[in-house]
Amino acid sequence: MLVLGAALFTALLSQLAVAVPGSPVPITGQTLAVMLTAAALGPLRGMLGQLTYVLLGAVGLPFYSRGASGFEQVLGPTGGFLVGFIPAAFLVGLAARRGLDRSAWKALPLFVAGQLAIFAVGVPWLAVVARFDFATALQKGFVPFIPGALVKATIAATLIPLCWRLWRPREE
Secondary structure (H helix, E strand, O other): OHHHHHHHHHHHHHOOEEOOOOOOOOEEOHHHHHHHHHHHHHHHHHHHHHHHHHHHHHOOOOOOHHHOOOHHHHHOOOHHHHHHHHHHHHHHHHHHHOOOOOOHHHHHHHHHHHHHHHHHHHHHHHHHHHOOOHHHHHHHHOHHHHHHHHHHHHHHHHHHHHHHHHHOOOOO
16 A cells, blocks of 8 residues: 555656756656655665556556656656656665655755656666757756756655654653
8 A cells, every 4th residue: 555655646746747848858746756755665665656656657547747648658758767766766765764864964965866866767768769969868857957856855855854753652
């Protein structure tokens, strides 16, 4: 149920989408969902949640940005970002398991690194599929997303440590 919940949460936040002029990649809430669910569920469940998200969208559920779905989305220019959610969730979950998500100052670099993992898969994929040179792929698939990635990392770095503090059993 937790894995399916992570997939559904990512699908929900994927609907928060804004087109980026000149880029096939929209700004979405997906990466925030990846960071939050991975930190909350750990490496295996976090990764399985994102794998489930990608697979359910690929088989036709309207899970991707603006209700898109299908294998053509995964194989298309933005597919690398979707696939990048899987290793990013594993890495963020692994770091969270080691307690790097317990304070905002430790969590912020963790969530920035998680988003960089997504870009590390997505940008080269964009370059290959869209037949862009690497500089163009960076301009269309990375540079416009830096401010949003930092905002989403800050939101996650604020929420996750707060949740851990609220969840901690109180001593009586």
